[in-house]
Amino acid sequence: MRLALGIEYDGSAFAGWQWQPDKRTVQATLDAALGRVADREVKAVCAGRTDAGVHALEQVVHFDPEVQRKPYSWLMGTNTVLPEDVRVLWVREVAEDFHARYSAIARYYRYVILNRPMKSALHRRQMTWHFAPLDVEAMHTAAQYLIGDHDFSSFRAQGCQSKSPHRYMHFIHVRREEADRVVIELCANAFLHHMVRNIAGVLIEIGSGKRPPRWAAEVLAARDRAQGGVTAPADGLYLGGICYPEAFGIVRHPIFQHLPAHASRYTPDRE
Structure with missing residues (x-):
């Protein structure tokens, strides 16, 4: 059993x-x-x-x-x-x-940013704090450059042990959930070590107005971690859910309704 x-x-x-x-x-x-x-x-x-x-x-x-x-x-x-x-x-x-x-055919992560001038006394270990206003539309636009099958070498930790840097990103949604809270939702067939935190670091840089949205595509194309900016803190990162074929009978998180029909073709690596 x-x-x-x-x-x-x-x-x-x-x-x-x-x-x-x-x-x-x-x-x-x-x-x-x-x-x-x-x-x-x-x-x-x-x-x-x-x-x-x-x-x-x-x-x-x-x-x-x-x-x-x-x-x-x-x-x-x-x-x-x-x-x-x-x-x-x-x-x-x-x-x-x-x-x-x-x-598993897909993994879902949430990255939560408290976007206000003051830190939180209640959520200091559950959200990443960023004091300067973030341009959520610019962040979302930038994230769309990362959708699809790519070499994510620029977004993997230097000590990542994965044999391949290729992953299939199904979607990234960036939205302001509340007046002072920004949420990044990411879904891929699998993730590299620090991949989500490195993507979040690039998007925060763009949302702060320090870089244009196109910079995300340039970082991806470089295939060089040194070009990828700061790794965002771990505090705001959540493993949100795992998607399995329906035959296994495990109820899927509602976010997986956004998965494209071809998602099951991108089977996870067996490293």
Whole structure:
């Protein structure tokens, strides 16, 4: 039997998803909680690793339990022993060929910017603060240059271990959600290390009026990280959801209704 779980977490106090010695990580925290319920060691596989300080609205993981429990028992039992900054949202039995990472056909991220003169006392770890007014229309125009199949070398971290810099960007939406809040929504078949934060850094530069929208296309064409500007902070970044083929029966986030019909052709890499 294979189980899939939807996980929500506040990444502020974590050193990222992946297990690291002597550091608090989401993976180690979740595995320990699942192990308590299973009464044996559990190792869950995630859809996409997140960095230190990055949050998740719906990370997806899978694991193969060696003991029989009802999905509700896994859900409630695991949440009982998890700390307050991690929650299991749902648990479902899935086909044995389901893989949280390799079965995904798209990933969705949100980047949230608090755009006002003063920092927030309440959301200082949940949003990136930018004091100068941002031109949302210029940011959205710039983002459209990144849509499609491209070499995103200019937007990958220098230490990125991906074998290929090519990714298919399905869409990027930039909008002002509230008077003082700007949201960047991105959906691609997969993302490179720091790719979203580097794109956000370029768009913020453009929104600040320091660069024209066309600069995004120039950075992309350069295929050189040195040309890509500043990496935006992790605080405002959220893994928003994972899209799987309908056959697996995992409910999709509403944002995926914007996916083009050909999205399933861009299968994720198996690095």
